Amino acid sequence: MPRRKPERRRPQRRKDVLHGQGGAPGDAFRCVGCRLDVPLVAPGTAHRNHCPHCLTSLHLDRRTPGDRSADCRGRMAPLSLSVRQDGEWMVIHQCLACGELSANRIAGDDNVLVLLRMALRPLSDARIPMRALLAL
Template sequence: MKKINEDFVCAKCGKYVPIAKISCRNHCPYCFTSMHLDQKIPGDRKSECKGEMFPIEYKLSNGEIKILFKCKKCSDIHWNKSNIDDEISCLDEYIKKYYIEFI
């Protein structure tokens, strides 16, 4: 299966997001908004939903920070690896900010 890893402009904050150096990126490293693009495998881009996804929690696993995203449109959830350019110090703030999207 071909994985798609491409740059994009964030639909939420408008910042340019470069290609990921680790895995396939579909979340913004600045505001942590994502789009529901992948279905089962990172980079498959097979989801038909295309809804906004927001971080709801994160964890440290095997030395990597993994972020759990939830789709506002269909409620699906996905774990994504953080990338080296993610502004992790802001992640707690964004999780609290986006909480309102699900109540």
């Protein structure tokens, strides 16, 4: 079977996101889940959109990351993980206020234990027969 050429990934554009009081650019934000101060600089991504410790986010963006045009402003709970075709992991968040789903790239400093716990969650669910998971 011939090997596929590695796809050139387009670098992510830097976004000017306003996190400070009154629309000022800030250098950190406070997580709504664990209440830790989170720096905006994230390895592996140009835009941090969730806490690296508990993976909780806020429903701020509507269509594109960094647009800050969502009206909801609800807490986004980490629901599941997804993997792109190029192997990049995505955290699936669900807004606890309006129910909207969104996919966010993981950052290099995200808590690996929390990510693995989410990835292994289907294996620990007694309602899903192990035969069905092994058949995938």
